[in-house]
Amino acid sequence: MSAEPAGTTNFKVESKDGQQFDISYLAMKHSKTLKDLARSDGYDSTKPIKVEVDEKSLKRIVDWCHKHAEEDVYVLEMKGPKNMVIPQGDVGFIPIYSDELFNFIVAADYLKTDKLLDYASKKVALMGYGKTPNEMRAIYGIRDVGAEEPMVVEAPAEDVEAPAEIVEAPVENVVAEQRPRTFGKKNQKKK
Numbered sequence: 001m002s003a004e005p006a007g008t009t010n011f012k013v014e015s016k017d018g019q020q021f022d023i024s025y026l027a028m029k030h031s032k033t034l035k036d037l038a039r040s041d042g043y044d045s046t047k048p049i050k051v052e053v054d055e056k057s058l059k060r061i062v063d064w065c066h067k068h069a070e071e072d073v074y075v076l077e078m079k080g081p082k083n084m085v086i087p088q089g090d091v092g093f094i095p096i097y098s099d100e101l102f103n104f105i106v107a108a109d110y111l112k113t114d115k116l117l118d119y120a121s122k123k124v125a126l127m128g129y130g131k132t133p134n135e136m137r138a139i140y141g142i143r144d145v146g147a148e149e150p151m152v153v154e155a156p157a158e159d160v161e162a163p164a165e166i167v168e169a170p171v172e173n174v175v176a177e178q179r180p181r182t183f184g185k186k187n188q189k190k191k
Contacts, residue, residue: 005043007069012048013062019055020048021062027069031061032112056100057107064093064116074115086119094120098141 007026013034014020025043028034037049051058067089086094093116095101101120108117128136137144 003043004039005045009043009045011038011045013058014048014050015055015058016050016052017055019058021059023062023065024069027062027065029073030065030068030113030115034111051111053107053110054103056095057104060093060095060104061107061111061113061116064090065113067093068115074118076114076118084118084122086122090116090119094123098139 005025007024009025010022011025011028011034012020013023023034025038028038033051034049037051041047041049053061095104101124105117105120105124108120127139131139134144136142
């Protein structure tokens with residue numbers, strides 16, 4: 001196995017669509033998966049690192065890693081409620097539409113970019129915060145189980161900027177209302 005490369009060494013990362021992107025070893029530190037794959041290949045920067053991530057999501061993640069290359073690696077802390085605010089400079093890396101956002105979250109999780117995954121998850125939480133169940137179904141593209149026809153939700157014709165509350169409002173102790181659940185015949189009340 002080769003020695004660890006210099007931070008400026010560039011590697012190629014290939015999406016599942018075959019698109020390749022350059023990423024420096026210094027930027028790669030924000031993705032545990034990419035760093036581990038580079039290490040397992042003996043830090044061979046001539047071979048592309050193939051990942052099961054779509055092109056759009058991979059480009060956003062690689063660009064984000066480059067932007068934060070000089071910063072320390074994010075350490076996920078699970079103590080107490082998260083009072084996270086998505087920095088204005090990072091909002092543009094997180095997709096707006098549900099299908100892209102879902103793929104992006106899957107990619108951020110697969111590549112183990114914890115900070116970006118936390119930002120995207122916060123955005124999902126804020127998208128549904130304070131909404132009715134029907135509004136949440138429309139936002140998240142969930143079909144109503146009782147509906148006969150599938151729900152059709154039209155996306156806006158053009159990209160829109162993320163609402164300010166997604167960027168600036170922290171989620172503090174958001175707890176879903178607890179209701180007893182009833183499943184099957186056992187829990188049904190007798191008439």
